[in-house]
Amino acid sequence: MTSIPRETHRNEGVSLKVEQHLDWCNNAGVEGVELMRTVLRVAIEYIPVVGGFFLLFHNQTIPAFVAFALYVPVNQLMRYLEVKRLRNGVDSSGIEQYNTHLFEIGGDIDVISQVSNQFNSKVKQYNRAFVRIGRQISSLEQVVNQHSSDIASLRQFLDELSASSVDKKTQVWLKTVLQQSRPEYIPLSDRHESHPVLIKSLSEVRQQMILVCPWLNDYVFNNYNIYREFHRLLEQGVRIKVIYGYTEDVKSIRYSGRKVDRWTLLETVGKDAWKYDALRELDKLQKQFNQLLRLKLVGTHEKFLVQDERIAMIGSHNFLTSGPSDKREFGIQTTDRNLIHLLIDRAHSAQNLELD
Secondary structure, X not given: OOOOOHHHHHHOOOOHHHHHHHHHHHHHHHHHXXXXXXXHHHHHHHOOOOOOOEEEEEOOOEEEEEEOOOOOOHHHHHHHHHHHHHHOOOOHHHHHHHHHHHHHHHHHHHHHHHHHHHHHHHHHHHHHHHHHHHHHHHHHHHHHHHHHHHHHHHHHHHHXXXXXXXXXXXXXXXXXXXXXXXXXXXXXXXXXHHHHHHHHHHXXXXXXXXXXXXOOOHHHHHHOOHHHHHHHHHHOOOEEEXXXXXXXXXXXXXXXXXXXXXXXXXXHOHHHHHHHOOHHHHHHHHHHOOOOEEEEEEEEOOOEEEEOOOEEEEEOOOOOOOOOOOOOOEEEEEOOHHHHHHXXXXXXXXXXXXXX
């Protein structure tokens, strides 16, 4: 029987469990050593070992001990040696105990194999995820690079443009792009600045014009050619909505118990009827272009206009009533889309009292 010297391995720092196992090996004899070698071959073949194996040799030829602590504890190897000793006995209880130990060790190996398979499966999942994330990052980098290139090209294009080389349609497009990316807010001081906004909006509107003012004066409509602009726009299919009617004037009609409409309004205001004397000409246009021109008597003190969905003006000036004067007024012209949509919704939702 080959004996394993204890002193040699103790000097090399072998743990107490290793020393205990050496005793078992010496007691079990050559057959115990051969059994241990067989177990190790099976374990190495079917179990992926992450930790290191420590191999000790006796006389440089026969393996004396193999300790691997990550998957098979030392006490399990000791069980094998105990089983071997039990098998040398003749009683049935020894054989039964041998089979029990063998079954337990086989179960341990199965559990370790399952855990190892789960670990390997997770590693594969993470590897696939890393590959997918890497592809997404690469795709995003390409998009960013493309956008950066487009922006650089656009800047170069704008720098190269000159006013003489750009047609009107292109100028309008560029202006619209700039307005959408950065809203403008232009202050309007006094009446001499708000009327030009009205005239310019009438000349540039393409789809819809909304005008909200308490009073509609014939002088302003004639002096600024608003009647003529209305007729031209209506013939082109542009929709025009005029919202009017001072709140207190509408209340006077209701207090009298009469029906609220444009003609009763003119009668009720008496000497102030001049503030509404544009109604007669507007009424004619409405009858001619009934589907395009709408006059809404609502009762208000608001003053604002909206050209398409591009420009809005809001302020204190009664721009459809007052002529040029030094009276102080203030307003804002803006391309703010949020404010424009708010004003459009407000105009559409206003109740027309003539329909009650």
